[in-house]
Amino acid sequence: GNIFVLVKLHIKETFLYKAIKAGFELDTINFRHRLGWLEIRGYIYKADFLKSYEADHLPDKTQFRQPNLIVAPVQLKQDLSFLKPILENLPSP
16 A cells, blocks of 8 residues: 554453464464454555665664664654545455
8 A cells, every 4th residue: 555554562461472372282362352452653655654764773783684764653644534534445354
């Protein structure tokens, strides 16, 4: 698409532990239970994102293998009412 949406995933600690154990086939996950919630933090148009600050290292001078585009949270658009019609028109899985 033409829009990137930043979504913060909040999961219960107990779900995280169960997921790790399930990965080792030591437990099962019941997906009917509430696993967590999503927090939409904002969005940015793809064209604006591609004009973002390009970094090749972290502040501690750790080098990236490839340059990374970095956007500060304050650069995200916060008017989420714009996203509602877009999300309503997405096909259901």
